[in-house]
Amino acid sequence: MLRLGFPTVGVADLERAVRFWTSALDLVDSPEWASDHWRTLEHADGSGRALGLMLSESPAERRPRVHLDLVVDTTAEQEAEVARLVELGAEKIDWDDYPPNPDFVVLADPDGNPFCVVDLSRAPSN
Structure with missing residues (x-):
């Protein structure tokens, strides 16, 4: 299976x-x-x-089609986790494709791989 x-x-x-x-x-x-x-x-x-x-010898892609979403439950948690991840070596990416009032922040790990920290309290609902 x-x-x-x-x-x-x-x-x-x-x-x-x-x-x-x-x-x-x-x-x-x-x-x-x-x-x-x-x-x-x-x-x-x-x-x-x-x-x-x-x-891997290939460079990180600026806009990979598949990436990691790390999730938190509140905006305060998102802010704290983004700060902690940056302290660990992540980098904030100047992301030019944010929607209005985004529920996510785009970071890159120390190898340049983009990932998101998503605030589930602000995720769009259907």
Whole structure:
């Protein structure tokens, strides 16, 4: 049976990426499949795999078609998490495609991979 696994991010500096993502999302570096080219990050509570990091020589895309959305429940949490992620090494991106009153903030990880921090309290409703 085909199943969806977990997202994988291509990175230029594997050790730096491990430090950033484990700190950013309270994940742990797993020995599963660990190599000079791959790391599996797991949830710290032992509930399973969360993120793959793969050494990549290709540059990060400014507007990737697939990206990570990290979610919080309030605007205050979003502001605090954005500040914490920047302190960990993320960078705010000058995003020229924000809609009016956006519910998300676009950041890039230390390798330049864009991701969003989404405030679910401001997400559009149908």
